Amino acid sequence: MTHLPALSQQRAELEKVWARWAAGTRQLPAIVTPNVPVPTLREEVVESWERSLRTVDPARAVAPATDRDELGARWADSPLRTPVTELAGEIRAIAEDAGMIAVVTDDEGTVLFSCGDRSVRRRAETVNLAPGGCWDEPYMGTSGVALSLHTGRPSSVWAAEHLVEALHGWVCYCAPIRAADGRQLGVLDLSTYWDRSHPMILSTVRALVTAIESRLHTEQSRPVARTRLECLGVPRLFKQGRQIAMRPRQVEILTLLALEPEGFTPERLHAAVYGDRSVSPSTLKADVSRLRRATDGRIADRRYMLTDPVACDATELLAALEAGDLATAVRLYRGPLLPDSDIPGIVQWREHLDVGLRTAVLADRNPEHALRFGQRCPDDIEIHEHALRLLAPGDSRRALVAARLHTALRA
Incomplete structure (x- = not known):
């Protein structure tokens, strides 16, 4: 791994390059730090920036969100759900041990599943790198997910290679997940903070994708359940x-x-x-x-x-x-x-x-889960109290939860 001081200097130089592009001046800075190589933008990153700048504001703070019901339907219907669920324990263990977050998207870049280190997940949620977040290139610009979806190859994007400035503190390693017939079904992403980058992480992503695809192809060859209970x-x-x-x-x-x-x-x-x-x-x-x-x-x-x-x-x-x-x-x-x-x-x-x-x-800590579960359990006082604690003071749904709690207390 590159020593942190050198990595920090490279990141600072890359930020200068990014700033010129974000401002519409697509050239290297005239003044660079002595003895620090000027970052060479990879061709695939440059091409992605050019495509992304047509639809994405580099100052964007958070990925757009998919409707909750639509997200549930996407995950329920996804062929990735069974193999990812079966391997979730292994994926979570790897992500937590490495201080990373693991994410699985569908073929449109919508996050269907995430797990990993709790503190990293909390920070990822601030940019909506969480279930429901839309991470295809037209929505969030250059990222590992976007490049893998566009090129069909494993990709990594580090620090200010991300077009969106809010992602400059991250590094992501991604690889596409394919069906037995070669169709791209989604992407597996391992992400962490920029200063924890390591080339071996991409090998880990490839190995996890191989395991998912193996289960996926086995599952696709099994008889389809004709009965649903x-x-x-x-x-x-x-x-x-x-x-x-x-x-x-x-x-x-x-x-x-x-x-x-x-x-x-x-x-x-x-x-x-x-x-x-x-x-x-x-x-x-x-x-x-x-x-x-x-x-x-x-x-x-x-x-x-x-x-x-x-x-x-x-x-x-x-x-x-x-x-x-x-x-x-x-x-x-x-x-x-x-x-x-x-x-x-x-x-x-x-x-x-x-x-x-x-x-x-x-x-x-997600109020959506407490709200939905509370709808099915109207007499559960503790669930309603939990939902109230999680909802922001100005959230209009607090009135609904307060009414549920009042009814439950009187029951």
Whole structure:
């Protein structure tokens, strides 16, 4: 790594070059610091600056934001969601150990996922390098994300190579993520402060992208789930896009099988469904048999488990929590797991999901999560108080939260 004094001098010289461009004078400064080489602007950076200056003000302070509902839909529909979620623990560990933030965008430069060092994330949020931020070149000018999207190659952008001055304290290392057919699906970015730059970081980004693509290509070769179960709030089952009716007991058993893909022994499933009630094993066999017919025979015989994938909002929420993707978890939460069910297995899973999500919301500093979760939990006094603490004094939504809190206190 370059010694910090020399790195600081190079950054200062690069700032002079940037200032000329930002002012419309596209030439090197006439006076330079002795013994400090004048930075040579890379051709791809110059070309990006020229394109960006048509639409981007270098004085811009923050990236534009995507609508929250649109962001949720983008992440839910993204083919990157499953592989990134599965590798989130590894990505987070690398980013936190290195004092960096990891970001995944879609093919339009919208941030879908982020994790990493807490202090770095807080600073990144001030420029909206966070879920929902738009980082394609027409929005935020020259950056690693923008270059990777434009060139289709791994890229790094350091300090004042960023067109937007608010980003001059950063360095970012990015690489595109591709589908098996070569389509560019998005970008993985590792960013940190300019004085922590190191060429090996780009190798780490490439390795993480390789791991994501490996899982992505495996996932794309698997059978697509033709059945979708929604069991958070009002339960609904869809087969090939059409909603079908099912008995409550069938929905309960299917939910348990979806949440525990390793399956159940007959004895354990009996306990999860009937508890201590005196119910014969033949009753469970009959209930499973009816469910098997409803799911076109997708339940194994000896060990009760799903033999074909069933998409399920509860399992997606659980995966989001495990990945630290709170925005997705809150969006998926339409209410408690099968709220009218009292069977032991569902009650246990309901408490597990509710406690996990509620704890994550209370530990988070984003008021959007507390607002949305509070909408689904109108009696939760602590959640409403948490939202009030997070909302700025002039935020008009404080009135809504205050009304929710007042109602909850009177209940």
